[in-house]
Every structure is written in C-alpha cells, then in structure tokens.
Amino acid sequence: MILVTGGTGLVGAHLLFELTRKYDTIRATKRHSSDLQAVRKVFAYYTTAAEADLLFEKIEWITADINDIPALTEAFKEISIVYHCAALISFDPSDEKKLRRINIEGTANIVNFCIANNIKKLCYVSSVAALGSIPKQDMTDEKLNWNPEENHNDYAISKYGAEIEVWRGSQEGLEVVIVNPGIILGPGFWNNGSGEIFSRIDKGLKYHFPKVSGFVGVQDVVKAMITLTESEISNEKFILVSENLSFETVLKNVARYIHKPEPHKRLKKWMIATGWIFQKIGSWFGRKQEITRESINGLYENNFYDNSKIKQAIDLKFTPINKVLKETAEIYLQEKTKE
Numbered sequence: 001m002i003l004v005t006g007g008t009g010l011v012g013a014h015l016l017f018e019l020t021r022k023y024d025t026i027r028a029t030k031r032h033s034s035d036l037q038a039v040r041k042v043f044a045y046y047t048t049a050a051e052a053d054l055l056f057e058k059i060e061w062i063t064a065d066i067n068d069i070p071a072l073t074e075a076f077k078e079i080s081i082v083y084h085c086a087a088l089i090s091f092d093p094s095d096e097k098k099l100r101r102i103n104i105e106g107t108a109n110i111v112n113f114c115i116a117n118n119i120k121k122l123c124y125v126s127s128v129a130a131l132g133s134i135p136k137q138d139m140t141d142e143k144l145n146w147n148p149e150e151n152h153n154d155y156a157i158s159k160y161g162a163e164i165e166v167w168r169g170s171q172e173g174l175e176v177v178i179v180n181p182g183i184i185l186g187p188g189f190w191n192n193g194s195g196e197i198f199s200r201i202d203k204g205l206k207y208h209f210p211k212v213s214g215f216v217g218v219q220d221v222v223k224a225m226i227t228l229t230e231s232e233i234s235n236e237k238f239i240l241v242s243e244n245l246s247f248e249t250v251l252k253n254v255a256r257y258i259h260k261p262e263p264h265k266r267l268k269k270w271m272i273a274t275g276w277i278f279q280k281i282g283s284w285f286g287r288k289q290e291i292t293r294e295s296i297n298g299l300y301e302n303n304f305y306d307n308s309k310i311k312q313a314i315d316l317k318f319t320p321i322n323k324v325l326k327e328t329a330e331i332y333l334q335e336k337t338k339e
Helices: 010-022 036-046 049-056 069-075 093-116 154-171 193-202 218-229 247-257 269-274 278-282 293-298 308-314 321-338
Strands: 002-005 026-030 059-063 081-084 121-125 176-181 183-185 212-217 236-240 243-246
Touching (some): 010 026, 010 036, 010 049, 010 193, 026 069, 036 049, 069 093, 081 093, 081 218, 121 218, 183 218, 193 247, 212 218, 212 321, 218 308, 236 308, 243 247, 247 321
Parallel strands (some): 002 026, 176 236, 183 212
Antiparallel strands (some): 212 243
C-alpha cells in the first residue's frame, strides 16, 4: 500500500487524486484540524462529483502528526511506498523551533520508519529553497552545494536539514528520490500559499514586485513524483520548475484571467520596511512572514532554475505557466460563482 503524508495540502490533495485513479486503496495522514472537504473539492475539479466521491472513498485517512511515533506506527502498517509531503511553511523567525521540529525531526521520523519497515521507496517533497542561491543571473541546478555561510532563512535551513535526513536513509539502504519544486501553482486553497495570489488580486491588489523565481504547475509536480517513484531511478534529486518568471508577469496575468485590474504600482523597499503592505504578500511564501533583512532582500533577489535534469530523466514536458494560470483562474471563477 502507498502512504502519503500531508495529504490535505495542495500537493498532497492533487497527488491523492492521481493515485486513487491508479490504485484501489491509498493511506494518507492528516492533522486533527485538517479540512478533508478541501481535498474532496480538488477531486471534483477534474472529474464528476460522483466519481470524485468514489475516488475519495479509496483513501484511508489516519490522524497522525509526523512527530507522533505511536500514530506513525499505525500509519506504516502494510506500507511499501511513501510520498512525504507534510511540512511547515513559515518565514516567521519565531517559528524556527517549530520548523526544525516538523521539517527536520519529522522527516527523520519518516525516514526511520521507512528503514524499519523495509519501505521500497521514499519520495520526498523538498523545495528550491533548499538549493541555496547563485548571484546575478546564473542558473541554479541540482549540483549546487549548500553554502552554510550564506544568510538562509529558517524555512530553507529546515528543508535542507530534512534533505540531509533523507540522504541518511539512502546511505542505510533506503531507495529515495527528492523533488525540489519552485513556487507551486494550482487550484484550491485560495486563502493560503500561492492560491492567495488569486484571492488577493480579486480583492484589488495594486502592487507588483520584480523578483524572478521558478514556477511550476501542481499537476506537473505530481506527475514527476509518481513517475520517478515508479521508475528505477533512485538516490537522485530533481528541480521541478516550468519557467523562471517575474512576479510582476505572474500577477498581471492572473489579473487578466480573472478579469480584474492589473497591479500597476511597483512595490518599493520602503513600503516593505514600514510593514504596511508586507503582510499582503508574505503569505504567498508561507503562513507567516515578519520583516527581516533577509525577507526584504528575498523579495528583490532573482533566482533562475535549470530544469534540464528532470526533462532528460523522465521526458517530462512542463505545462506553460500561462496555461496553468488560465486553467486555475477558470476554476477560481467557477467556484466563486457558486458561493
């Protein structure tokens, strides 16, 4: 049986949809506060309501925090493949201990259970944040070595630390693959993460900013995860980025697709420093964001990512981001009319 941790997030929900189309039973972890209806809603984006219900019923849900050893013991019974999606995303310095506990210690627990239960393969969802950064316009690829002397935010450090735990598992005989997605775009979860881009623009967001980063559609992320996990490829990591684009481009395209005015004012550093607009955009990168030198600079540093390795490994054809945005906008507007 397959186990998916973090099954109620954007990646987890889309992954479960694809897996339930292929397999009879999937086990997934959730927290006590998780909204299962949000997952069911994602299923209904791609099929009829009746089929969505049938697919959803294939999921065996287990309430299990990834730091809850007794709960994980139950979750891992009769499991052969693990997709580890559960993580905390936060850029608030006050969450440093929580990030380490969930992302590093939690991943260590998953790895330990994989080893103890002779799991065939572990697929870990990391982030491009764990790759570090290259100055100017050079391309970041999987060979980039983490530089501990750089000013990394706590989230990036926690994801890198989690990768170290996964590599430890590989040294102990566990087959692993790691994916490093850029900013993941897709339908659902409009009030947090990248989904909030749509709701913020719908409410009249006026500001854009020039930062360039890597973007990828959630369906491409899920396709890559399943293909890699079911292949003979192991002990490798892969950047998952469709295109390197400026936030200005992405925000203006979203506005066009949901028929709202384009953000026309450029965000200046003094606006961020005073804090009056910072919280509006902070949640796109995580749940909480405080004003720090690293967080301000991060909004103006460009990052370019090389996706050639994954395309060569599994012949993945990435969906253009404009297409992802347009299709996501259509679902957003359909959902809005039902409210």
